[in-house]
Amino acid sequence: MRYINASTPFTHVYLRMFQLESQVLQRSSETTPPDEENEDFLSISRAMEEIVDDPIDCYWLIKCFINQFHTKFGDSIPHLPKSLEHYLSQEEPRLLSHLKNTGALAQLPYGLWFRRCFAGCLPESSLQRVWDKVISGSCKILVFVALEILLSYKIMLMGINRPDGTVKFLCNIPQENTDAIVTKAIDLWHKYCGALVHAV
DSSP states (O other): OOSOOTTSOHHHHHHHHHHHHTTOOOOGGGOOOOOHHHHHHHHHHHHHHHHOOOHHHHHHHHHHHHHHHHHHHTTTGGGHHHHHHHHHHHHOHHHHHHHHHTTOGGGSOHIIIIISTTBTTBOHHHHHHHHHHHHTTOSHHHHHHHHHHHHHTHHHHHTOOSHHHHHHHHHTOOSTTHHHHHHHHHHHHHHHHOTTOOOO
């Protein structure tokens, strides 16, 4: 079909396969650059590629993960920023006030956090633990990972007064202590949602 050639990255091959299976593949003459939804797919694909060696298994896992995520949680995703605001008001109201006053709250990288499930934000070792919770039935874990990122870098964030500075920092958080962030996020998830309740 001339969509791909020998030098096409596997992630773009996966995207075209997914579009073909979903019956949304355009004619190759009309192909446009990846839009935001496609970029979400490519980010998740790049992360999955680091986790899984075999390209066949990798595509199957990407497809199943994305389909399940959208089917189960598609309606919940737009509400996650409000949920994050609620839990931040419980845990650290001063930080919430600062983010509101500087205009950063509305511009936090919600797409990176919630639509991409932290792909491209957390290293794969930490990401697997988050995705495990998502697959087992809770997209709320994404809220608590975002919350814990904000809490872990509270001092740094309190010192930034421009929303673009806040967003730039949060899109490129240091990679060295992400395992600790995920562990604390899981603890917060247990605290608010209960160990046995996989609330959406």
